[in-house]
Amino acid sequence: MKVRPIDILALHLNAGRIEGNEQIYFSSILSNRSHILKSIDILVKADLLKLENSIEISLPKLTKPDLESILKKANLKKSGNKPVLIERIIENIDYINSQNINIDLPTVYTPTTKGQELIEETGYIKHFGEPSSIISMERAQSIINNSTEKNIVDKIEYIYLFEIKRLYQVEPIPKYYHKITNNISFYFQYLADYYKSILEYEKSRKYYHLSQHISIYIDLENLKIDHGHFYNYEGDLKEYSLSNMPYGLSDIYEQLIYIDELTNKQIFELFIGDISEYYKPIKEFSRFFIDGNISKVKKEDMNEVFSNFIKYLEIEYPYEKPKYETSYERKSYDTVLTSNLKTLMDNNVEISVDIDMQTGGVYMYLEDSEIEKLLKIENIENLTDY
Incomplete structure (x- = not known):
């Protein structure tokens, strides 16, 4: 059997x-x-x-x-x-x-x-049998059974690094962040969690930093497309934008700050060294996020970090803050119409669906003719931009 x-x-x-x-x-x-x-x-x-x-x-x-x-x-x-x-x-x-x-x-x-x-x-x-595991037991066993290496010291480490190498070669920066099982950022995070569980803090820090670097890189790419990426509807910098660090990294930073007594500069240099094996650092932009990590762990006021970041954005990525409506009531000049699936189905509004064959992502939208039908149902004349 x-x-x-x-x-x-x-x-x-x-x-x-x-x-x-x-x-x-x-x-x-x-x-x-x-x-x-x-x-x-x-x-x-x-x-x-x-x-x-x-x-x-x-x-x-x-x-x-x-x-x-x-x-x-x-x-x-x-x-x-x-x-x-x-x-x-x-x-x-x-x-x-x-x-x-x-x-x-x-x-x-x-x-x-x-x-x-x-x-x-x-x-x-x-x-890998734990419910939260990102790699199945079957996949883990296959990786070990098919390995040509002899006497692997740490098989858990070997399995994570095997998957990270595979993902890095296919897609170093993930296009679809939500696809957990094929997103290298999550593998960096899980490997960091593992190293922390066995008290390998230097390795843990490295992979937490790599996970955060991907988020920073994606933020920068979004900023190039949408200059308001870091701002909320009121045009203010989002409070979490510079203090959104990988879960678990704060414990490592407490050791760096309170035990090792490293300066902000020294911690930033560790960050640059940690990610350099896989990625080319984006130093100036990344510094604000690392300072944000430190301020969050120290429970300091983030105003100075925010202020420096805003000055950086004004110089490198200048833009006019959009004028947002403070009221969320439905108006004829809103670009968003609130409805519900029952209304669409009861009135035979045809919903078109695109399915991403690589990720399995499902995207629903309405054709122009169906939008007109919905506007009549909701007694709206038309939708226009601001």
Whole structure:
């Protein structure tokens, strides 16, 4: 019987656990006991797991009060910590059995020698079996199984770097930010999270910075197209525009600022060094965002950072702030008409749909004739620009 990654995950989760107390709800696939038992059955048939209730294996699974009760019934000393009680019972097991004292030993899921070897070889499976994982267990296993490298020290690291290299070669800067599973920025972020979880802070910082660089790059490209990209409807700089750092990076910055006592300049130089392996730095523009990171972590007023950024925009990307309506009531000169899907369907308004074959993105719009129909339904004469 073929052992699947989900079965290997079940092996990791339940090796050494008591039958009836299986580990569930770790994964959406292993979401209930019946799923666990199906995987356990596969593992037993594959000689990777066995059910055992021997005195050596099962006795340690009993609680200290249970052990004390056994010794009390046998009129044996019951003082000491749990390991001492277990050793005392094992030393006197023949006597205890001769007194017809029943010991209800639980059945334990015990990995076989082959099963223990598999656990040691596939430690990465548990990481990629988590519900929030960006890489599936099946994909992770395939990457490892097809690798030509020998003795990979950290398989989790290897898998992330493999995917990052693949994505970087295909699309260094993602065009569709929302497509998580094919967006290198998210892989940088997840790898950074992993490094932080194992206290590899320098590597973690590097990949958080790479994730942020992509956001900064996209912001700059948007700014070239729309000079109002960083401004809200009132024409003011958006408060979050310069303090929107990757989740998790603030912990790293606290170490840089409060423990390492680095200056803003030194932290910015780290940022430039971190991203240079993959991207050409855009130094002047990026500096405002790194200063924003620092101010956010220090809980400082952002006014000075905002002021410097506005001066930069006025020189490098001058534009006239648009005049926005402060009222959101529907008017005949608004460019946006609010309706709802029920109205469209009830009045047979034909909705055209474009589907991006690469991303799966769905874009809905109305043809001119259908817009005219909707305007009549909503009693609007026409839509015009400001």
